[in-house]
Amino acid sequence: MSNPLALLGRIATYLLLIVAAFVSVFPFFWMMIGATNLSADIIRGKVTPGGALLQNISVFFNSVDMPRILFNSFLIAGLGTALTLLVSSLAGYGFEMFRSKVREKIFGGLLLMLSIPFAALMIPLFIMMANFKMINTYQAIILPTVASIFIIFYFRQATKAFPSELRDAARIDGLKEWQIFLYVYMPVMRSTYAAATIIVFMANWNNYLWPLIVLQTNEMKTLTLVVAGLTSAYTPDFGVVMVGAIFATLPTLIIFFLLQRRFVEGMLGAVK
Amino acid sequence: MAQSGLARNEQVSGWLFVMPALVLLGVFMIYPILWSLWMSFQVGRGMAFSFGGFANIVRLTQDPVFIRALTNTLTFLAIQVPIMLVLAMLFANALNDSKLWGKGLFRTAIFLPCVTSLVAYSVVFRSMFAADGVINQFLLFTHIISDPIPWMADPFWSKVVIISAITWRWTGYNMIFYLAAMQNIDRSIYEAAKIDGVPAWARFWYITVPMLKPVILFTTVISTIGTLQLFDEPNLIPSTPGAPSDSTLTLSLYIYNLSFKFMPSFGYAATVSYVIVVMVGILTLIQFLAARERRT
Numbered sequence: 141m142s143n144p145l146a147l148l149g150r151i152a153t154y155l156l157l158i159v160a161a162f163v164s165v166f167p168f169f170w171m172m173i174g175a176t177n178l179s180a181d182i183i184r185g186k187v188t189p190g191g192a193l194l195q196n197i198s199v200f201f202n203s204v205d206m207p208r209i210l211f212n213s214f215l216i217a218g219l220g221t222a223l224t225l226l227v228s229s230l231a232g233y234g235f236e237m238f239r240s241k242v243r244e245k246i247f248g249g250l251l252l253m254l255s256i257p258f259a260a261l262m263i264p265l266f267i268m269m270a271n272f273k274m275i276n277t278y279q280a281i282i283l284p285t286v287a288s289i290f291i292i293f294y295f296r297q298a299t300k301a302f303p304s305e306l307r308d309a310a311r312i313d314g315l316k317e318w319q320i321f322l323y324v325y326m327p328v329m330r331s332t333y334a335a336a337t338i339i340v341f342m343a344n345w346n347n348y349l350w351p352l353i354v355l356q357t358n359e360m361k362t363l364t365l366v367v368a369g370l371t372s373a374y375t376p377d378f379g380v381v382m383v384g385a386i387f388a389t390l391p392t393l394i395i396f397f398l399l400q401r402r403f404v405e406g407m408l409g410a411v412k
Numbered sequence: 413m414a415q416s417g418l419a420r421n422e423q424v425s426g427w428l429f430v431m432p433a434l435v436l437l438g439v440f441m442i443y444p445i446l447w448s449l450w451m452s453f454q455v456g457r458g459m460a461f462s463f464g465g466f467a468n469i470v471r472l473t474q475d476p477v478f479i480r481a482l483t484n485t486l487t488f489l490a491i492q493v494p495i496m497l498v499l500a501m502l503f504a505n506a507l508n509d510s511k512l513w514g515k516g517l518f519r520t521a522i523f524l525p526c527v528t529s530l531v532a533y534s535v536v537f538r539s540m541f542a543a544d545g546v547i548n549q550f551l552l553f554t555h556i557i558s559d560p561i562p563w564m565a566d567p568f569w570s571k572v573v574i575i576s577a578i579t580w581r582w583t584g585y586n587m588i589f590y591l592a593a594m595q596n597i598d599r600s601i602y603e604a605a606k607i608d609g610v611p612a613w614a615r616f617w618y619i620t621v622p623m624l625k626p627v628i629l630f631t632t633v634i635s636t637i638g639t640l641q642l643f644d645e646p647n648l649i650p651s652t653p654g655a656p657s658d659s660t661l662t663l664s665l666y667i668y669n670l671s672f673k674f675m676p677s678f679g680y681a682a683t684v685s686y687v688i689v690v691m692v693g694i695l696t697l698i699q700f701l702a703a704r705e706r707r708t
Contacts, residue, residue, distance in 0.1 A: 161521035185549035234429025264444035287436035
């Protein structure tokens with residue numbers, strides 16, 4: 141550090157990172173402080189904790205049927221994730237393990253469809269669900285997300301690392317193909333499943349546009365919809381909104397801190 | 413004979429494994445995307461359709477709200493994506509220093525916004541950018557401004573808020589990609605350059621950036637596709653969706669309004685959605701071509 145220019149560069153780097161880290165973390169801090177303040181204080185920019193936490197929580201629980209909403213959110217995100225992993229990993233395994241010219245062409249076609257924007261699907265999907273009499277049901281939310289090209293691709297990539305000797309050995313032992321998948325592949329690939337679970341669960345938990353269109357009565361709504369709904373008034377009660385926002389962020393935040401490495405690996409791996 | 417039996421068995425198994433996904437994709441993706449193409453040639457309100465030929469495309473060119481939604485979306489794209497990617501690159505480069513103190517802490521902090529739900533962070537940002545909110549208080553306190561900025565009441569500043577919000581949410585996400593790619597670059601290249609007296613900025617510009625070209629292209633394309641579909645933030649950060657006076661209205665928000673807000677114009681909304689499809693298609697093609705060029 142004898143070079144003054146290098147020292148200056150060092151200081152600039154730390155300054156940049158400190159500012160970036162502060163800006164990144166501040167809204168979280170703001171959300172927690174906000175939950176303890178009255179709405180009027182929040183929009184006045186009060187940065188110190190207040191005494192309104194219990195009041196905000198009680199208003200929140202009085203205006204929201206929380207057990208029901210949590211049930212909806214966890215059911216949709218949980219069941220959706222389980223089905224997505226099953227169907228998409230089956231396909232990823234199938235495409236990689238059983239090669240054929242036709243299926244390779246189909247797989248190429250799927251990759252081209254990877255970036256079809258949801259905006260172009262939502263109107264036909266809505267009319268379709270209305271025709272099936274499935275508006276305002278769980279299955280209307282879950283079904284369109286179950287076959288995920290993204291996750292199929294992810295599993296196909298991961299399957300390349302699956303040792304084929306294991307499959308051969310299982311075949312010699314007389315296991316059927318579905319048994320090999322269930323009893324050999326799935327346990328061996330559990331870290332791939334874990335990473336995919338994080339990605340899919342987060343996407344389902346946070347999904348907003350499609351549930352907004354399909355779920356129409358209060359007792360069917362997810363936490364994400366409820367939090368969004370709390371702000372629909374021209375002057376929302378921000379203290380209550382912050383309580384809701386904390387609840388909506390908590391599950392993914394917990395997953396992140398428990399499985400930080402896998403979380404980041406999953407995000408990188410899913411798109412490699 | 414046994415060989416061909418085994419081969420046939422392989423074929424059958426292959427189809428059985430991929431079939432559930434293919435059926436679901438057929439019903440919930442291929443069929444709807446074709447249906448929405450057909451719909452874009454239909455005119456009428458509600459469920460009463462009639463064939464309108466190119467009437468919807470003509471309507472696009474004469475619809476000031478569509479033009480505004482398109483301009484807004486492209487403005488977000490042109491300003492937000494470059495700012496975010498440059499920041500992500502800067503942070504990644506700063507964190508890619510083995511001698512840096514507190515590396516893990518900084519990385520976690522900058523990545524943290526990716527963990528929030530779009531809805532939760534949008535409502536938090538809405539309160540922060542209130543007229544007398546914490547952002548204005550901070551800027552007044554530090555004498556960066558002398559009068560509060562009317563963030564969400566002004567067509568220009570409301571766009572600034574949306575751009576800041578998306579940048580906050582996604583910079584760390586892109587940074588992770590750059591960081592991972594940087595860690596794959598052979599250290600000895602930098603050492604050699606250092607010995608030859610190449611300054612730090614030149615090492616970044618002439619070694620790091622060219623080596624990261626594929627990742628930069630990739631993040632550009634996914635960020636662009638994401639921004640083209642922007643919905644949650646302009647729906648929740650303003651006091652009413654797209655406010656003030658449509659200055660944060662995006663294409664997705666307009667499609668939603670056309671379909672689910674008033675008496676639905678499904679045909680016209682489908683036409684607007686195909687504007688996004690075409691733009692995303694062009695981008696995907698560019699990435700595909702660039703990726704192929706890289707391989708040969």
